[in-house]
Amino acid sequence: MDLDSMIVGAGVSGLYMLHRLRGLGHATVVLEAGDGIGGTWYWNRYPGARCDIESLEYSYSFSEDLQQEWHWPDRYSLQPDILRYVNHVADRFDLRRDVRLATRVTRATFDEVARRWTIETDTGSVLTATYLIMATGCLSVPRVPELEGLEDFGGRWYHTGAWPHDGVDFTGRRVGIIGTGSSGIQAIPIIARQARHLTVFQRTPNFSVPAWNGPLDPDVEASFKADYGANREIARRSDSGTTLEASTTPTHAMAPEVAKAELERRWAQGGFNMELVFADETTDANANAIVAEFARRKIRDRVKDPAVAALLCPTDHPFATKRLCVDTDYFETYNRDNVTLVDIRAEPIARATPAGVRTAAREVALDDIVFATGFDAMTGALMAVDIRGRGGQSLRAAWAAGPRSYLGLMVAGFPNLFTVTGPGSPSVLSNMMTSIEQHVEWIAACLGHLRDRHIRLIEPSAETEQRWTDHVREVGDQTLYPRANSWYMGANIPGKPRVFMPYVGGVGAYRTICEGVAEHGYEGFALAS
Ligand code: FAD
Ligand code: N01
Secondary structure: OEEEEEEEOOOHHHHHHHHHHHHOOOOEEEEOOOOOOOOHHHHOOOOOOEOOOOOOOOOOOOOHHHHHHOOOOEOOOEHHHHHHHHHHHHHHOOOHHHEEOOOOEEEEEEEOOOOEEEEEEOOOOEEEEEEEEEOOOOOOOEOOOOOOOHHHOOOEEEEHHHOOOOOOOOEOOEEEEEOOOHHHHHHHHHHHHHEOEEEEEEOOOOOEEEOOOOEOOHHHHHHHHHOHHHHHHHHHHOOOOOOOOOOOOOHHHOOHHHHHHHHHHHHHHOHHHHHOOOOOOOOOHHHHHHHHHHHHHHHHHHOOOHHHHHHHOOOOOOOOOOOOEEEOOOHHHHHOOOEEEEEOOOOOEEEEEOOEEEEOOOEEEOOEEEEOOOEOOOOHHHHHOEEEOHHHOEHHHHOOOOOOOEOOOEOOOOOOEEEOOOEOEOHHHOOHHHHHHHHHHHHHHHHHHHHHOOOOEEEEOHHHHHHHHHHHHHHHHOOOHHHOOOHHHOOOOOOOOOOOOOOOOOHHHHHHHHHHHHHOOOOOEEEEO
């Protein structure tokens, strides 16, 4: 099958990309490995899976009718509600007919003579397309760590990112969960309520702030919708891709009493507001330490046993340099009689056994193990495909020392290949809906520009790519982010290069750069007809 464009992935990125490319008149197909659409919200069905961006903002903005008509039940949406929404959008815009499910792309090769991509799949089909758009997601390759003896474990085991579709009943069972990132922190309170006993195996304590979630207030909904367009524009021009109000005052300009009140005010607002207390919160270690200590004090307030509270207090990374967790009753869960916290730095897990898990200090009998151990983030899904550009060079080789790109959108040596929310763009540091729409719209406008001028080839120069890659690193180095062993740094995957992958210059500033590049005739890109 010969196409104008091929999209890989039917999450919120791939589906919107399809909609925009139809608008250009492109013959386009979306290939999706899963049996359904929705990406993240299709796969991550673990108990408590929920959004940490407010529902009114974690949604598409491209259709005024859609955003006005859709009603979100909660301030922060549950996974089934988001999945229902994505399915509604697919039906409303008649997207399904160009989506092929249960089809994994395994290889993509650029033919320099035909100037087209040849795409191979695990079903044996071969397609060709002028443009290849990878909408494969930043958090779509779940990672189960090596655990000796897992094959002999007599119970059931699951990964949060590949959860069974008919759910899991933990009633009466002894459950162990490994991992206390966002997924673990959401799942732990819910599993604890159901299980006979829950053992949490914690390697690194994490900062988490309350969501203060609840039903969406009708007055808030009405007033936000009354100015939906303006609110979206604020989000697009902000650092975070949201309408949250960021502080412009650095710590040294704030009197201690004012700072204290500001911390409490932000805490009461909940969620990512805690990242925005001081203008220098993620760039100045002293400013950050104030927020970190405030967050630790809140943990000590929430957890009754001081020894358990101490284990739950993060001390090895600055506040919010790992994706901040947003919770409902996470720390309070450790006040329950049926929950045990095991510090696996002090007593590492030695192996799984037929009856449970053995640590250096004890045997823990388990019926179920839940891995909330995260993803091979940002590069994992791209590197999983054998992508070959000019001269047969592979993307895996090009990125062996860490990802390189121009704007997180294209890679030198790989013409006509686009990455939605690729490394080198703000993506995972933002409300991803805002970043996804920006990328999709930029790519669609770019392809429209090429079509109108009968141009068939676009590719960044190696120099431009180098400059942008250096810029991404320099901006990252001005912050505290590289101090954390986070998945932003690739630190969760043994052997992965330690590189800060997203662009931390801010969603609004980044958008302006992308707009400038387009206005100057796609500056930095080589275009050929
Ligand atoms: P995805 O949703 O990851 O979709 C990519 C799709 O590509 C997947 O369906 C995958 O199966 C498919 N795919 C990958 N490789 C191939 C291949 N080789 N062949 C065929 N198909 C392939 N972001 C926020 O901004 N706020 C949040 O609150 C938030 N919560 C999250 C909660 C969880 C549990 C996770 C994991 C992520 C969360 N994110 C959040 C990030 C989230 O991934 C994005 O917001 C968004 O859903 C990404 O959409 P996407 O379409 O780009 O990628
Ligand atoms: O994954 P993570 P996640 N032995 O990588 C531990 C988004 N998201 O799925 O910190 C023992 O953050 C690991 O420990 P350590 C969001 O962007 C959003 O939770 O590496 N433990 C860590 O505790 C998020 O950041 C939402 O020491 C091991 C945990 O597992 C991203 O997805 C909800 C281990 C992994 O945490 C990923 O979140 C869910 C090992 N071998 C996800 N390997 C919301 O919006 C790893 N760990 C709310």
